[in-house]
Amino acid sequence: MASLGWQVIRALFGVGERFVPGIAGRAAFELFARTPSPRKQTHGERKAVSRAAKFMQSARHHRLTVGSDCVAVHEFRPEADADEAGRVLVVHGWRSRTEYMKAIVEGFRAGGFRVFSIDLPGHGQSSGRRLTVMKAVEALATSAQWFGPFDAVAGHSFGGAVAVAAAAGTVKTAAPLAAGRLILIAAPNSLADIVDGFSREVGVGPHSRQAMVARIERLAGRDLQDFSGAGQLARLPIPTLVVHAPDDREVPADDARDYGAAGRHVTMHWAPGLGHRRILSNPDVVSRVVSFAGTQGRLAIAS
Helix, strand or coil, X not given: CCCHHHHHHHHHHHHHHHHCHHHHHHHHHHHHHECCCCCCCCHHHHHHHHHCHHHHHCCEEEEEXXXXXXXXXXXXXXXXXXXXXXXXXXXXXXXXXXXXXHHHHHHHHHCCEEEEEEECCCCCCCCCCECCHHHHHHHHHHHHHHHCCECEEEEECHHHHHHHHHHHCCCCCCCCCCECCEEEECCCCEHHHHHHHHHHHXXXXXXXXXXXXXXXXXXXXXXXXXXXXXXXXXXXXXXXXXXXXXXXXXXXXXXHHHHHCCCCCEEEEECCCCCCCHHHHCHHHHHHHHHHHCCHHHHHHHC
C-alpha cells in the first residue's frame, strides 16, 4: 500500500491534470529530478558507507564546478605492483555513490588502471538535490576535461544510461565523452520508459506528462525519444560490454536485450541470480568487466 504522502501527491497530480496541467507538469519534473535526502539513508546504506571508509581514504579527492554544483571525483591509483594499464571513469546509479562501486573500482585498480569515480550531483560527496540526465552528462564531460580521455567508462544503472548519452554527444550543452570502451551494468535503455514509469507511480496524467516532457526536451535540446540507449549505441561503434541479471527487478532484462541488438560491437554477459545491486560485487562480473576494459581501449581512442 502506498504511504500517506504518496497518496496525497497522487491526489494533487490528479487535481493538477484536470485544472492546471502545465503547472502540474513542471511540478512533476521537479519531483522527478529531486535526489534522495543524504540524511535519510537506510540501515544498509549507512553500513555500506561505513564499510568503505578505509577504501575512500585511499583516494585522492577532487572537486569540480559543474554549473551550480560542486561535483566530487575520487581518484584511485593502480595497486603498487601493477603497471598502469590506462584510465577508467566509473559512474554510479541513482541513489548510489562511489562507496557502492567499491568492488568494481578495486578490480580496476588490481588490473593496473587509474580509476576516477564520480559522485553525481545530489549524491555522495557532491552538492545539490537535483539530478537530470543533462546535469549528469555535463558532469562527465567536465570530468573528461580534467582527467580524460578514458580508456573505458563503466556505468551502473542510471550511470550506464548517462555514459551512453555522454559518449554519443546527445546533450547539446556537453562535448561528446571520449571513451575507448563502454561497460553498461544493469543499465536502463529508454528515458521515455523511465518517465512513463514515474508518471504511473505518482499519478501524473497525460496532459501533465506532456508538459513535463516539454520541460525535459527544452533543457536537453533533444526529443525525449533521442535518449534511447540502444539507438544511441547503434550510432556509436565503440566496443561495449552489457552486463545484466535476468532477475533484475529494477531494470528489465529486455533493456539489456535492446542494447545487445544495437550492433556487433556489443558483447552481452548474463549474470543470473545477481539482481540489480549484488551484480556490482560479484567476482566473476568484476573479472569480466576489468578484462573487457583491457589495453584495447587505448587503441580505440588512438584510432
